[in-house]
Amino acid sequence: MMTKFYQNALAMAFAVNEINKNPKILPNVTLGFHILDSYSDARMTYRSTLDLLFNCQRFVPNYECKKEKNLxxxxxxxxxxxxxxMADILSLYKMPQFTYGSLDPEVIHTSQRPYFYHMVPNEDRHYMGIIRLLHHFRWIWVGMFVTDNESGEHFIRAMESLFSANGICSAFTQRIPEQPNLDDMEESILIVLMKIFEPLTDEKASACIIYGESVTIAWLRTIIFIEDPEYTAYWIYRKVWITTTQIDFILTGPQKFWDLQMFEGTIAFMIHANDIFEFGAFLELIKPGWNERDGFLKDFWEQAFDCVFGETVPDSEKCTGEEKLAGLPRPVFDMHLTGHSYSIYNAIYALAHTFHAVYSSRLRHKTMRDGPVVQLQPWQLHPFLRRLSFNNSEGETVSFNENREIGGGFDVMNVVIFPNKSFHQVKIGRVVPGAREGEEVVIDWDKIVWHRGFNQVLPISVCNEYCHPGFQKKNKEGQKFCCYDCTPCPDGKISNQIDTDDCFKCPEDNYPNEGRNECLPKHVVFMSYEEPLGLSLALVALSFSLITAWVLRTFMKHKDTPIVKANNRDLTYTLLISLLFCFLSSLLFIGRPRRLNCLLQQPAFGIIFSVAISCVLAKTITVVAAFMATKPRSNMKKWLGRRTANCIVLSCSLGQAGICSVWLGTSPQTPNLDMDSITEEIIAECNGGSVVMFYLVLSYISFLSLICFTLAFLARKLPDSFNEAKFITFSMVVFCSVWGSFVPTYLSTKGKYMVAVEIFSILASSAGLLICIFAPKVYIILLRPELNTKEQLRRWKKE
Known part of the structure; x- marks a missing residue:
């Protein structure tokens, strides 16, 4: 017999004894019970079931000769x-049948057994608990050892479906025979060894699930013992075993001298049980002769303590009866109430409360005749059982749902193996029924003790090494999706977790670091006064502004000299003032873009430059007109007045002002943050609005410049005193060179350097006009005043 299962029989005896002593349940009614063994054989199961129903000297079905028996x-x-x-026979008589083991839910629901009452919750409930456990530790390459029967096939189908939906793969699925073939023991063991031992040595699959019956652990331990009796290569078998609810740690017969070290650190999903204090005290009373009707005690005692009862037995082998159950290792006998025994305990109480409800109902309807002991028929209990609900001695509610299953969850235990071949099960959590998705299992992860082969380091169970942050998974062709290569994230994307399927982009205001595993905040950049480039350009602009103001003052101071009066003095003042504003307009581009800055930047630049170029154009036309007016019968003298020059400046400037007005009215510039142009920076800029309008402004200035350059080039050698044409030509060459190179340079830069290009172009072109046109005149005014006279003017004319 399986010595550990003897506790199940004792749990029934304890529950019945406790009920019979309780005056509040079934007063004046005594419960009795019979316990028979099925010997794990179909024929004996049928025989024992019929024996329960129709016990007599001769086996005759449907004939009962002992009237005191009331099953x-x-x-x-x-x-x-x-x-x-058992149900094949019991269902014919509508006999209530209480199962205390975890059964295959698919088989139960398709078998149409209306008289089944399950004292264990639906087995499916802890499947998702296993998945949550695997997810928590990122175990995605998992092996399965499954009993080779119908229940095992259902488990494989259910787990494969859950694996696929949760990104987990089965490394292998090994079916274990329920029992070895006794007719060909040697061949059967050899076949099993070849099939099972190989996956045990697969170091990649550190997590393995065991699904089967109570003796499955004993089966696996037997296989390991045959292959490695001394257990010298324990490190090869280091696994995180995950066992299902029906699995129990049992060693029987010769196995009880073995240890269970290979199952150290096992995480076991077990039928929920509370350790009842009174039951522990009850077990301490068990000894030979405690009850003459206990037909299992003698066999149990001899097997558990490896002794024999009898007078002729040597003292060294004789059972004394003083042996203690508490001294037995837990694989042989457990002093703690197991889940199966707890289910039996609840089943007996469920029957007692049902009987109590039936008798109470009959008393209320006054149908009892000869006292409380009334012959009941088993089928009469079903209506009461289906609506049964009570609290057991531990305060837990016991009731059946619509599928005649007990509610509640499962306990999650961590198995700690001791060197003395015993073990201890530490409760680390439980499967919570009816919990929200993702909260089906509650586990204190810090309590888990791993197999010694892992050195208390978290085990890894994957097909290949994890993809570290900065990499993403790439499936290997022809292999399961859990086997993959790791490839770096593409440009602009990151992964910050292990085993990322796809890299993702950072938020707009962040950028990937060099390792592509973190998003770093982008820096907001703009042309600032605080940085060297911005400060240098501002100083240059202010310097040229001061120089221009000084030149203007110099010309105004010497306004009556011939060189100042030549070529229209008012045009000279207007040109100098416009150049002053050209230099100052560059300051609108420095500093964080604001709404007013953005509105004024390009229009101010366009209009002021148009005024400056218009003045230069008017000067050029004046030179040409003055030369042509010296010819006989020329009508050009009427074009030499101030009115013509003013009209040229005004008309050309108004043209540019009109373009800028349309620009401001349709798509004005506004402050904008450009997060895409530069990977590591956010560019604070003025959104140019219409690009067409910007280039139209530049085109208009370029058009005026080309006209001015052409006329100045043609008039550069005219014999006129203080001829400005050649100086204007030089200035236009500089001006056109600067703005000709501006466009490709502007388009090839980004961010603050684009702004720097435009500021440089403004300063360079303005400086070119100032130096080329006014430097010679200032030289004469200040350093060669003898050349700034009417006599010198007349002498130059004669020459």
Whole structure:
């Protein structure tokens, strides 16, 4: 017999004894029970079930010779096969059957067994708990050892579906025979060894799930013992075993001298149980002779303590009866109430409360005749069982749902193995029924003790190494999706977690770092007075502004000299004032863009430069007209007045002012943050509005410049005193060179350097006009005043 299962029988005896002593439940009614063994054999299961129903000297179905026997319900069995074999007979008599083992829900729901009552919650509930556990530790390459039966096939189908939906792959699925083939033991073991031992040595699949019956652990341990009796290569078998609810740590017969070190650190999903204090005290009373009707005690005692009862037995082998159950290792006998025993305990109480409800109902309807003991039929219990609800001695509510299943969840235990071949199960969490998605399992992760082979480092169970942050997964052709290569994130994207399927872009105001595993905040950049470039350009602009103001003052001081009066003195003043504003207009481009700055920048630049070029054009036309007026019968003298020059300046300037007005009216510049042009920077800029209008302003200035340059070039050698044409020609060459190179340079730069290009072009072109046109005149005025006389003017004319 399986010595550890003896506790199940004791749990039934304890519950019945406790109820019979309780005056509040079934007063004047005594419960009795019979316990029979199925021997894990179909024929014996049927025979024992019929024996329960019709016990007599001769086996005759449907004939009962012992009238004192009044069978109302059956508790059993532990495994699904035994339970269904029993149900084949019990269902014919509508007998309530309480199963205390975890059964395959698919088989239960499709078998149409209306008299089944499950003392264990639906097994499916802890499947998702397993998935959450795997997810938490990022175990995506998982092996499965499954009992080779119908329940095992359902488990494989259910887990494969959950694996696929949750990004997990099965490294292997190994089916384990329920029992070795006794007819060909050697061949059976060898076949199993070849199939099972190889995946045990797969170091990639550190996490393995075991689904099966209570003896499955004993089966696996037997296989390892045959291959490695001394367990010398324990590090090869280091695994994180994840066991399902029906699995129990059992060693029997010769196995009880083995240890369970290979299962150290196992995470076990177990049927929920509370350790009842009174039951522990009850177990301490168990010894040979404690109850003459206990037919299992002698066999249990001899197997558990490896001794024999009898007078002729040597003292060294004789059972004394003084042995203590508490001294047995837990794989042989458990002094703590197991989940199966707790389910039996609740099943007995469920029956007791049902009987109590039936008798109470009959008393209320006054149908009892000969006292409280009334012959009941088993089928009469079902209406009461379906609406049963009570609190057991531990305060837990026991009731059945619409599928005749007990509510509640499962306990999650961590198995700690001791060197003395015993073990301890530490509760680390539980599966919570009805919880929200993602909260189905609650586990204290810090309590978990791993197999010693992991050196208490978190085990890894993956097909290949994790993809670190900065990389993304790339599937390998022809392999499962859990096997992949790691490729760096593409430009502009990052991954900041392990095993990212796809890299993602940073927010607009961030950029990827060099390792592509983090987003760094972008710096807001603009042409600032605080930085060297911005400060240098501002100083240059102010310097040239002061120089221009000084030149203007010099000309105004010497306004009556011939060189100042030549070529229209008012035009000279207007040109100098416009150049002064040209230099100052560049300051509108420095500093953080504001709404007013953005509105004024380009229009001010365009209009002021148009005025300056218009003045230069008017000067050039004046030179040409003055020469032509010296010819006989020329009518050009009427064009030499101030009115003509003023009209030229005004008309040309108004043309540019009109273009700028249209620009401001349709698409004015506004402050803008450009987050895309430069990877690591946010450019604070003035949004140019219409690009067409910007280039139209430049085109208009260029058009005036070309006309001015052409006329000045043609008039550069005219024999006129203080001829400005050649100086204007030089200035226009500089001006056109600057703005000709501006466009390609402007388009090839970004951010603050684009602004710097425009500021430089403004300063360079303005400086070119100032130096080329006015430097010779200032030289004569200040350094060669003897040349600034009417006599010198007449002498130059004669020459």
């Amino acid at each position: 109302q319900a059956v508790v059993g069995g532990l495994g699904s096969d035994t339970s269904f074999l």
